[in-house]
Amino acid sequence: MTTTDPTRIAGLLFGWGVGGIATLIGLTGVTVMVWNIKQNRESESWPQVTGTITTSRIGSSTTRSSPSGSNKTSRSDTDYSVEIRYTYEVEGQAYKGHRLRFGSNSHDQRSDAQKEQRQFPEGKKVPVYYYPEKPGRSVLVRGTKGNWGQLIGLSICLLVGLSILFLTIRSTMTKPDESSVE
Numbered sequence: 001m002t003t004t005d006p007t008r009i010a011g012l013l014f015g016w017g018v019g020g021i022a023t024l025i026g027l028t029g030v031t032v033m034v035w036n037i038k039q040n041r042e043s044e045s046w047p048q049v050t051g052t053i054t055t056s057r058i059g060s061s062t063t064r065s066s067p068s069g070s071n072k073t074s075r076s077d078t079d080y081s082v083e084i085r086y087t088y089e090v091e092g093q094a095y096k097g098h099r100l101r102f103g104s105n106s107h108d109q110r111s112d113a114q115k116e117q118r119q120f121p122e123g124k125k126v127p128v129y130y131y132p133e134k135p136g137r138s139v140l141v142r143g144t145k146g147n148w149g150q151l152i153g154l155s156i157c158l159l160v161g162l163s164i165l166f167l168t169i170r171s172t173m174t175k176p177d178e179s180s181v182e
Contacts, residue, residue, distance in 0.1 A: 008171075015168030019161050026158025033151050036102040043102065043129050043142050051088030051097070051128035051140075056120045058113050059083045079106040080113035084120055088128040090135040097128060101141040104150075 062078045082105055086097050100120075107113040120126065120140065130138040 012168060012172060015164055015171065019164030019168055022157050022161030023165060024161070026154050026156075026161050029154035030151065030158055033103075033154065039102040040142065042131075043139055046129040046131055046139075046142075048127045048129050049088050049090055050125050051086045051138075053084065053086050053120050053122050053124045053126060054096075055083070055085035056117055056122050057083050058110065058117055060110075078110075079108065080110045081105045081107065082113055082117045082120070084140065086126065086128065086140065088130070088138065090130060093135065095130070095136050095138065097136075097138040097140075099137075099139050101139055 059081045060078050061081075082100055084098060084100050088095050088097065107116070126140055128138050128140060129142060130136075
């Protein structure tokens with residue numbers, strides 16, 4: 001009669017869980033970033049029309065965290081973003097847009113977001129780049145914000161997740177050693 005080692009089961013569950021989650025996060029993040037880079041490259045050849053900024057403001061989101069198992073005060077991290085709305089016209093058809101650029105619009109410092117926002121005050125006439133096959137898809141700034149650190153981090157997450165899954169699969173397919181046989 002053979003018994004299953006609880007440590008082996010826990011290890012396999014841990015491997016499948018952590019490996020699966022890390023792979024999912026890494027794959028999703030890398031896919032989104034690659035899509036943004038692709039869209040950026042495509043937007044370089046998009047036609048340009050003149051649009052008008054209708055809304056320009058700074059948005060913020062705050063994430064609060066506290067050290068686990070601690071009575072210390074929670075920390076907060078605030079990201080700032082430029083939230084833009086604009087109108088433009090293509091071949092007599094009116095459109096509304098909101099995308100500043102492909103990729104992230106977030107800034108760690110409010111002053112950085114304000115500096116970018118000053119380039120797009122309400123009422124200003126600006127160049128709008130639109131996708132010729134779907135003119136409702138547009139950007140004001142060609143180019144993704146250089147988040148190479150995020151891409152590297154997500155790629156590492158993906159590789160670690162795949163490695164854990166590979167090792168877990170390999171461990172699942174091997175027979176337990178004879179010490180677990182009664």
